[in-house]
Amino acid sequence: xxxxxxxxxxxxxKYDDQEVELKGWIKRERGSNKMRFIVxxxxxxxxxxxxxxxxxxxxxFQEVKNVLIETSxxxxxxxxxxxxxxxxxxxxxxxxxxxxxxxxxxxxPINKESLEAEDEDxxxxxxxxxxxxxxxxxxLRTSRMTSMLKLRSSAFGAIHNYFRNEDFIEYQAPNFxxxxxxxxxxxxxxxxxxxxxxxxxxxxxxAEAAMPALERLYTIAPSFRAxxxxxxxxxxxxxxxxMEMAWATNDEIMIHGEGVVRHVARTMLEEQEQELVSxxxxxxxxxxxxxxxxxxxxxxxxxxxxxxKGVDVEWGQDxxxxxxxxxxxxxxxxxxxxxxxxxxxxxxxxxxxxxxxYVLCHDLLAPEGYGEIIGGGERTWSEEEILARIDEEGxxxxxxxxxxxxxxxGGVPHGxxxxxxDRVVSWLAGATHIREVIPFPRTSRRVTP
RNA sequence: GCCGAUUUAGCUUAGCUGGUGGAGCGUGGGACUGUUAAUCCCAAGGUCGAGGGUUCGAACCCCUCAAUCGGCGCCA
Numbered sequence: 001x002x003x004x005x006x007x008x009x010x011x012x013x014k015y016d017d018q019e020v021e022l023k024g025w026i027k028r029e030r031g032s033n034k035m036r037f038i039v040x041x042x043x044x045x046x047x048x049x050x051x052x053x054x055x056x057x058x059x060x061f062q063e064v065k066n067v068l069i070e071t072s073x074x075x076x077x078x079x080x081x082x083x084x085x086x087x088x089x090x091x092x093x094x095x096x097x098x099x100x101x102x103x104x105x106x107x108x109p110i111n112k113e114s115l116e117a118e119d120e121d122x123x124x125x126x127x128x129x130x131x132x133x134x135x136x137x138x139x140l141r142t143s144r145m146t147s148m149l150k151l152r153s154s155a156f157g158a159i160h161n162y163f164r165n166e167d168f169i170e171y172q173a174p175n176f177x178x179x180x181x182x183x184x185x186x187x188x189x190x191x192x193x194x195x196x197x198x199x200x201x202x203x204x205x206x207a208e209a210a211m212p213a214l215e216r217l218y219t220i221a222p223s224f225r226a227x228x229x230x231x232x233x234x235x236x237x238x239x240x241x242x243m244e245m246a247w248a249t250n251d252e253i254m255i256h257g258e259g260v261v262r263h264v265a266r267t268m269l270e271e272q273e274q275e276l277v278s279x280x281x282x283x284x285x286x287x288x289x290x291x292x293x294x295x296x297x298x299x300x301x302x303x304x305x306x307x308x309k310g311v312d313v314e315w316g317q318d319x320x321x322x323x324x325x326x327x328x329x330x331x332x333x334x335x336x337x338x339x340x341x342x343x344x345x346x347x348x349x350x351x352x353x354x355x356x357x358y359v360l361c362h363d364l365l366a367p368e369g370y371g372e373i374i375g376g377g378e379r380t381w382s383e384e385e386i387l388a389r390i391d392e393e394g395x396x397x398x399x400x401x402x403x404x405x406x407x408x409x410g411g412v413p414h415g416x417x418x419x420x421x422d423r424v425v426s427w428l429a430g431a432t433h434i435r436e437v438i439p440f441p442r443t444s445r446r447v448t449p
Numbered sequence: 450g451c452c453g454a455u456u457u458a459g460c461u462u463a464g465c466u467g468g469u470g471g472a473g474c475g476u477g478g479g480a481c482u483g484u485u486a487a488u489c490c491c492a493a494g495g496u497c498g499a500g501g502g503u504u505c506g507a508a509c510c511c512c513u514c515a516a517u518c519g520g521c522g523c524c525a
Contacts, residue, residue: 027486028485028486030484030485030486030487030488031481031482031483031484031487032480032481032482032483032484033480033481033482034481034482035482035483035484036484037483037484037485037487039485039486048484048485050483050484052482053482054482068476069475069486082483084483084484084485085483085485086485104476104477105476106459107459107475107476108475109459109460109475110460111459111460111461111474111475111486112460112461112474112486113460113461113462113473113474113475114459114460114461114474115461116461117460117461117462118461119454119455119518119519123519125518125519128518128519129460129461129517129518130455130456130516130517130518131459131460131461133517133518134517186523186524201524202525223525225523225524225525227522227523227524228450228522228523229521229522229523229524230518230519230520230521231519231520231521231522231523231524232519232520233524233525234523234524234525235525238525239525240525241525318523318524320521320522320523320524321521321522321523321524322521322522363525371524371525372524372525373525374525375524375525417525418525419525420524420525421525422525423525424525445516445517445518446517
């Protein structure tokens with residue numbers, strides 16, 4: 001039963017003139033009543049199979065003629081290099097077996113027309129129509145979505161490799177929590193045996209608890225935010241790669257932020273060049289993201305640049321997406337923004353001991369309008385300081401008691417960051433929307449299928 | 450939380466100032482021995498998102514509701 005021959009390898013020329021057995025799904029079907037051309041799809045590619053009536057006999061040929069798109073089949077035949085076939089190879093069929101048929105009363109609903117549906121501005125958002133989102137379980141089989149899922153896999157693998165090579169320990173935090181990391185209004189409430197729990201927004205508080213044990217730790221896990229954001233960059237459930245590191249400064253943490261993103265870009269180029277090309281992605285661009293250093297800019301400098309462009313922005317404001325976009329449109333690689341005003345950031349960000357109106361933090365902004373992909377920095381680590389900042393913000397102490405307690409036993413300077421994995425994949429893949437890079441996107445208006 | 454838009458066959462859509470809803474794809478039937486999401490002929494398939502109103506008459510005008518999409522704020 002195990003499949004040993006892959007269409008990608010056949011198209012690469014590994015089986016020329018040999019008889020092979022190909023397992024897959026029918027992507028396209030056409031021809032006459034004497035010969036049929038079946039385009040067979042598997043996870044590695046497509047190949048045209050030539051089915052002649054003379055070779056198969058009347059009865060079997062009728063079956064082939066009536067076969068519908070997405071029927072699963074096993075086709076045996078001889079591989080023939082032929083430039084008339086897409087990809088340069090075709091299979092001259094000698095046997096044909098249907099494994100899973102398709103009911104003609106409910107044929108595969110996704111066709112060319114549904115894939116090219118336009119919005120009111122005449123723009124195609126791939127997979128963005130109500131119909132395709134409702135049929136997401138079938139949309140996964142399209143070539144664009146398959147490419148996205150392969151890129152996603154490479155990104156996850158690259159993140160694990162990067163941190164493990166840098167001697168980080170993988171560590172898991174709970175998903176049911178009682179305290180917020182970001183603003184409290186974006187928590188998902190979960191009934192919890194008569195109490196209220198929340199889905200986690202970040203592993204950070206629990207990672208900091210393990211920092212004195214492991215010193216360098218990381219995770220890739222889902223985070224949940226009940227933001228009603230209707231944008232191309234937001235999911236309510238997204239995959240969060242986070243790291244925490246003892247004895248590290250903001251600058252030293254940024255080295256790893258830059259390192260992991262560049263490693264993801266490099267890995268995609270090495271593992272998924274074909275998929276990037278099929279998505280019309282410029283490989284030189286990805287190579288630049290992999291090879292170039294990422295410049296660092298202080299918040300104050302960014303505000304000056306924006307003011308120089310006539311943007312209405314005052315010192316102390318957090319930079320929203322519209323301002324990020326103006327700032328990053330001149331960038332050809334990601335840029336770090338550091339030293340935000342204290343008033344724009346929550347209590348766990350460490351105040352800059354040199355100038356107490358700033359915090360020692362950083363955001364990494366991706367170019368091409370993709371926005372923020374990393375947020376991180378040094379943490380407030382002394383007990384007195386964290387209590388002072390919690391009270392200053394008016395945040396209740398009670399849900400954070402365990403977190404405060406960790407500061408009472410040998411606190412050390414430390415910090416970390418969170419990286420939006422889906423956002424990184426979306427940016428590197430050149431996706432039109434973040435939902436293009438996750439199989440079943442969860443947004444404020446959609447939890448199905 | 451705010452703003453904008455959409456909803457007509459399984460899908461994509463046309464439908465003018467209100468007067469019996471057309472097409473392409475797909476499906477079913479037929480033709481075709483090298484097709485490139487083939488081509489040609491035929492057929493079936495619609496309470497026009499739901500409810501109410503105006504009118505002799507509503508897919509079209511008005512109201513309410515629903516679902517979805519796009520954008521803003523916030524963030525990864």
